[in-house]
Amino acid sequence: MNYADRLDQAVLSKGNPCLVGLDPHLDLMPEEFTAVRDPEATRQECASDVTRFLVGILDAVADIVPAVKPQLAFFEVLGPEGLAAYESVVAASHERGLIVIGDAKRGDIGSTAAAYAQAFLTGGPGSDPATLCDALTINPYLGSDSVQPFLEACDAAGAGLYILARTSNPSSAEFQTQGSPTLTERVADAIGAWGAERLGTCGFSSVGAVVGATHPAELVALRERMPHTPLLLPGFGAQGATAADVVGGFTEGCRGALVNSSRGILFAARDGGNWKDAARQAAQQMAEELSQALSSPA
């Protein structure tokens, strides 16, 4: 089944569009994880901490949310051992029935993009299919020939993409909102075109867009500009966006967008309490806030 339909079914079955960002900031991990605080610890010891922490998070939220989004940077900082931890976490997510969106934001010329697409979506030599992502975030700066190998991987593997359109960070306007049409609008039109050939029976495409929840007015305009594009909305919680801010990204009920929260769920137990319980409660609270906002009349 294509990504668009798998995602839509997963969101509808959980009745929840929350995406848990797996960003294991080493500095923020709960106190019981001692290796990441020990300057003498090996990468293997730190990577084991990361895996154990994230599998605990998965156990806490797997029955609540449809999908998770591991952020590659926090694994790459631990080298090969970190990448092995990433693969374990992807496999553990799949074992728990979760959709996995690899947050890699890769982008390169054709033959290199093909290698990245293989690494994350279709599988390189000797790889285990359980460690591949269902979808991947990519960066559009290099244009369509850099996106094409990822589109081909989507077609071959029933995978999805989320292409950066309007990011959530404070400096994002520096290049993205310049020009007329703006860079974001040009990218959005391209995403719509790439996605038009990859529609699921649900009416959404397998080619999605990243649009920061921190820009609610633009989100409404981009939802209209890309009516069939599944959106990935970062910026909820720690970055300041609220449930009311993301409503404009949805099409009908909880369909059409995923709202990401990373630190707000992973590190909810700021006071040193039970971090699994705190993560579960934070995910439940986020789901309730979204459910209320999405059921309120506009």
Next chain:
Amino acid sequence: MNYADRLDQAVLSKGNPCLVGLDPHLDLMPEEFTAVRDPEATRQECASDVTRFLVGILDAVADIVPAVKPQLAFFEVLGPEGLAAYESVVAASHERGLIVIGDAKRGDIGSTAAAYAQAFLTGGPGSDPATLCDALTINPYLGSDSVQPFLEACDAAGAGLYILARTSNPSSAEFQTQGSPTLTERVADAIGAWGAERLGTCGFSSVGAVVGATHPAELVALRERMPHTPLLLPGFGAQGATAADVVGGFTEGCRGALVNSSRGILFAARDGGNWKDAARQAAQQMAEELSQALSSPA
């Protein structure tokens, strides 16, 4: 010493601005590397082939060229074992006195960019300093707060950056040359500003720009727009650019730019001859072509 001065000295001491791109396309490797052709081979066996091949290339070119540029995608396709091979190749490059530019084209919001900067430039927990890059390629789509952590890593580690401005691929104009000023021009101005605070005694900055050698007229204009910015020029050889096309990127003799060739050197022995000799000859020929073009009156 800062990156700008280290690079300038290395280029002057070799009298050669050639950069060898370490892009180990598994399909193109010489016949003696059997694991990468064997569907039953493990990732470890393939990664060992990649390491042995690239160390052979390093031995063939280390006395000719100042720098190498490993492309992360071709290592990531082999998972954790591939990333270990990447680290071995970086360390082997340093042992041979070569400057290493990690071609990762990363780009993400602040806290995530900081993790990438640590992974490649300053070192994560338990990492070996010999496996870190001297410089890294990054993608500017997210704006200055996504670049800032990399700039801080440059300052902390004496490292350099090459920020994508105008890429060499056919679709690069799709977003990069749109608007007035164009996206590339806006990015070039930002690169100049980020670099102005990071000038070496050589007069160049540690903050460089990627400009495709496939656009010679724009290269001249961008050289003028960023007078202190070291350029990384991809597109020579396999992508079609010639020595005459890259001349506009240089400031004086062989200073101010690095010209990358990947496939043209790594896979020079197309006919199954001695691949090390062929790589060395291809690197020598490229150096001669550049030397001639750079000494000719404009």
